[in-house]
Amino acid sequence: MIRWFEHRQVYAPSCAIEFTPTQEYEDVSFKASDGTNLHGWFFPGSTRRELVLLVFHGNGGNICHRLSFYDAWLELGVSVFTFDYRGYGQSEGTPSEAGTYLDGQAAHAWLRHRGFAVENVILLGKSLGGGIASEVALREKVGGLILQNTFSSVPDVGSELFPFLPVRLMGSIRYETVKKLPRIHVPVLVMHSRGDDFIRFSHAERNFATANEPKMLWEIYGNHNGTLEADRTHYLEGVETFLNRHVK
Numbered sequence: 001m002i003r004w005f006e007h008r009q010v011y012a013p014s015c016a017i018e019f020t021p022t023q024e025y026e027d028v029s030f031k032a033s034d035g036t037n038l039h040g041w042f043f044p045g046s047t048r049r050e051l052v053l054l055v056f057h058g059n060g061g062n063i064c065h066r067l068s069f070y071d072a073w074l075e076l077g078v079s080v081f082t083f084d085y086r087g088y089g090q091s092e093g094t095p096s097e098a099g100t101y102l103d104g105q106a107a108h109a110w111l112r113h114r115g116f117a118v119e120n121v122i123l124l125g126k127s128l129g130g131g132i133a134s135e136v137a138l139r140e141k142v143g144g145l146i147l148q149n150t151f152s153s154v155p156d157v158g159s160e161l162f163p164f165l166p167v168r169l170m171g172s173i174r175y176e177t178v179k180k181l182p183r184i185h186v187p188v189l190v191m192h193s194r195g196d197d198f199i200r201f202s203h204a205e206r207n208f209a210t211a212n213e214p215k216m217l218w219e220i221y222g223n224h225n226g227t228l229e230a231d232r233t234h235y236l237e238g239v240e241t242f243l244n245r246h247v248k
Contacts, residue, residue, distance in 0.1 A: 007095075009158070010173050011087065011095040012059050012061070013060075013062060013084075013087050013088040013089070014062050014088070014089070015062070015090070016062075017062065017063075017064045017089055018065075019065070019067055020064065021041065021043070021067060021070060022067075023070070023071070023074060024043070024044060025043045026041070026043075027039075028041065028042050028083070028110065030109075030110045031106060032086070032099070032102040033102055033105065033106065034099075034102055036086050036091070036093045036099070036102070036103070037091065037092045038083055038084065038085075038091045038092070038106060038107070039063075039083065039089055039090035040063065040082055040084065040107065040110075041063060041070075041081075041082050041083075042079070042080070042081045042114075043074055043079060043080040044079050045074065045078045045079035045080070046077045048076065048077040048078045048079075048243075049079050050116070050117075050120055051078045051120045051122065051143075051243070051247065052078060052079040052080065052116050052120060053073055053078055053079070053080050053081070053122050053124045053146075054104075054107055054108060054111060054123050054133075054142075055080060055081065055082040055083075055124050055125075055126075056104060056124065056125035056126070056129030056130070056132045056133045056136075057084075057126060057129050058126050058128050058129055058149075058225075062084050062088045063082045063083065063084050063089055064089065066082065068228055069228065070082065072228055072232060072235070072236055073239070075236060076236065076240055076243070078122075078243070079116075081107065081110070083103070083107045085099070085103045085132075086103055091103070097174065101132060101136065101139070104132050104133065104135070104136040105136055105139055105140060108121065108136060118140070118141040118142060119141075119142075119143040119248075120143055120247070121143055122142065122145070122146060122243070123136060123142050123144070123145045123146065124146040125145075125146070125147055125148065125150060126148040126149055127148070127149050127150060127198075127224070128175065129148075129150075130147040130149075130150025131153075131154070131177050133147070134147070134150075134177045134180045134181065134184065137184045137186060142186055143186060143247055144186050144187040144188070144189070144242070144247055145184060145186055145187070145188045145189070146191065146242065147177070147188065147190050147191065148191045148192070148220075148227075149192055149196055149199055149204075149224055150177055150190075150192075150199070150203065150204070150207065151199045151203045152176075152178035152206045152207055153174060153175060153176040153177060153178055153179070154173050154174055154175045154176075155174065155176075156178075156203065157200075177207055178206050178207055178210050179210075181211040181212070182210050182211075184211070184212065185212055187214045187215065187216075187242070187245075187246035188211040188212070188216070189215070189216045189217075189218060189239070189242040189246075190208045190211065190215070190218070191204075191218045191219075191235075191239075192219065192220065193219065193220045193223070193224075193227065193230070194219065195221060195222055195223050195230070196224045197223045198224040204217070214245075216241070216245070218238035218241070218242070220234065220235050221234065
């Protein structure tokens with residue numbers, strides 16, 4: 001029951017694709033190294049189409065629930081590739097920490113096969129996705145890493161949400177972002193809101209403190225899922241500043 005409860009707290013997938021993009025996009029199918037079939041959407045960019053954001057979404061829903069973010073990122077002229085982890089959306093299988101890492105590597109490999117140079121692949125992980133993107137940044141060559149509303153580790157955030165449980169002793173799902181950042185040697189952008197009602201701002205401060213230079217901390221606004229509604233212009237300014245400053 002402990003394992004069931006832990007899994008339900010970390011992974012909250014939805015299989016139904018309820019919405020589809022209005023912009024030009026390509027429906028993508030690809031495989032992880034263990035044979036799991038995965039699904040994603042690729043959006044070609046405009047003015048900076050050779051630069052691509054590889055998106056790692058949060059723990060709930062699936063890729064169809066982030067349409068407003070795709071719209072926003074495409075305003076920057078870059079390409080965008082978003083995909084579902086195993087067990088999410090139209091991707092097969094059951095989510096797990098090890099499995100999501102393989103899924104991220106498979107998405108990275110798809111972009112390389114598509115012709116993107118590794119220095120032009122920027123990993124962007126939100127919440128749980130930041131924990132996955134951090135591991136992929138260790139395993140693969142990339143041009144940069146963006147952590148948006150990302151925890152320092154699952155045990156850290158779990159102990160805050162469930163202070164009455166010995167989360168650090170019981171937990172088997174780790175996603176220890178803060179321990180991986182000292183070993184990552186690409187530009188890092190940490191984006192977080194003090195109004196985040198799920199993951200405290202202190203997680204961003206710990207992540208930023210342990211990251212290597214060059215790094216950038218950009219405070220955003222709104223609650224955990226309300227960033228664009230709170231201040232879309234300011235959010236995009238942070239991403240664009242990072243790309244202009246650290247990605248050639």
